[in-house]
Amino acid sequence: MSEIxxxxxxxxxxxxxxxxxxxxxxxxxxxCHLIDILDxxxxxxxxxxxxxxxxxxxxxxxxxxxxxxxxxMEQIKPxxxxxxxxxxxxxxxxxxxxxxRVETDEGxxxxxxxxxxxxxxxxxxxxxxxxxxxEAYEGTSVFYSVRRMEAFRDQDVMIVGGGDSALDWALNLxxxxxxxxxxxxxxxxxxxxxxxxxxxxxxDSGGIRFELGQVTGLKGENGSLxxxxxxxxxxxxxxxxxxxxxxxxxxxxxxxxADWGLNLHENLIPVxxxxxxxxxxxxxxxxxxxxxxxxxKLILSGFHEAALxxxxxxxxxxxxxxxxxxxxxxxxxxxxxxxxx
Ligand code: FAD
Numbered sequence: 549m550s551e552i553x554x555x556x557x558x559x560x561x562x563x564x565x566x567x568x569x570x571x572x573x574x575x576x577x578x579x580c581h582l583i584d585i586l587d588x589x590x591x592x593x594x595x596x597x598x599x600x601x602x603x604x605x606x607x608x609x610x611x612x613x614x615x616x617x618x619x620x621m622e623q624i625k626p627x628x629x630x631x632x633x634x635x636x637x638x639x640x641x642x643x644x645x646x647x648x649r650v651e652t653d654e655g656x657x658x659x660x661x662x663x664x665x666x667x668x669x670x671x672x673x674x675x676x677x678x679x680x681x682x683e684a685y686e687g688t689s690v691f692y693s694v695r696r697m698e699a700f701r702d703q704d705v706m707i708v709g710g711g712d713s714a715l716d717w718a719l720n721l722x723x724x725x726x727x728x729x730x731x732x733x734x735x736x737x738x739x740x741x742x743x744x745x746x747x748x749x750x751x752d753s754g755g756i757r758f759e760l761g762q763v764t765g766l767k768g769e770n771g772s773l774x775x776x777x778x779x780x781x782x783x784x785x786x787x788x789x790x791x792x793x794x795x796x797x798x799x800x801x802x803x804x805x806a807d808w809g810l811n812l813h814e815n816l817i818p819v820x821x822x823x824x825x826x827x828x829x830x831x832x833x834x835x836x837x838x839x840x841x842x843x844x845k846l847i848l849s850g851f852h853e854a855a856l857x858x859x860x861x862x863x864x865x866x867x868x869x870x871x872x873x874x875x876x877x878x879x880x881x882x883x884x885x886x887x888x889x
Contacts, residue, residue, distance in 0.1 A: 563591020565835030565850030566666035574627030689773035709795035
């Protein structure tokens, strides 16, 4: 049996909100372990839109998804959070003494006084298009997100889909790639009208090839894509493609979160707006995973929720201890914790 890891707080989910929770909890001397299914911190920002600019993070007029994650990682460094990546939390149970036992699919066991669920939409997986044999190309030629635009430089790229992700990436990658083909099964797009307009301008100037139809087959060897079979109303044809990016949306699966005995509201976890506590005392839910009247799924809402949750978490971990509200600008004790004194 693996060694039990004992801590003040286990945070399930290392998205932007889970990361900022480390900061708020750290100011109150609460030690955190973070667990995430993904192979790196950052949640949706790092996985779905690392290079896209965000414009509504306070005091950052523009910051990319990955840069925001990098800044958060820098900000929480003084608190030395422990990351357990590539692991899914599978079990969450209350123990006789009121604390919690958390288990991962890698067999790790945590004992903690407080659990913070910052699991976003749960475990998210891209929807795979129904193309026979596509699995053999995934991770080498077929990708469901763009982590680095450079990986697509001078490639024959085919983007499939008609939503915002498909159009945004068609516009962003077009200057970098050798050829760009956009495939959509309808002439109507769900993406922002401005993106659709820009895309058709590029089609007119020869920068993008637009094909109406559906991908029905892939050609290549050893995971290396060479071409694609496209079926349209005119019949079937072969098109060159060395990289394919299908954007068919994501399935946000609540996964094991649904089995933890918490009350749910349309697959989200209802919380109060004073402490962001769930129906189980000591289990908090912050960020996109929670629900309360007026909830907005914005990063800044999650940051606020993390600050208020911390006050309640501190009372559970150190009952009876007086909580002194302090500003980081003027408190020498907080500045010592941050290593700036
Ligand atoms: P997430 O970022 O979803 O992170 C949750 C993490 O929990 C994930 O890493 C997941 O792997 C992990 N997890 C889930 N279940 C488990 C489990 N059982 N075990 C282990 N790990 C688990 N918001 C803005 O404020 N401004 C914007 O401009 C903006 N633009 C966006 C653009 C796009 C394309 C998208 C998709 C979203 C955008 N958002 C924006 C929304 C923003 O990204 C989310 O509000 C934010 O990511 C929520 O953060 P979170 O930490 O709550 O969850």
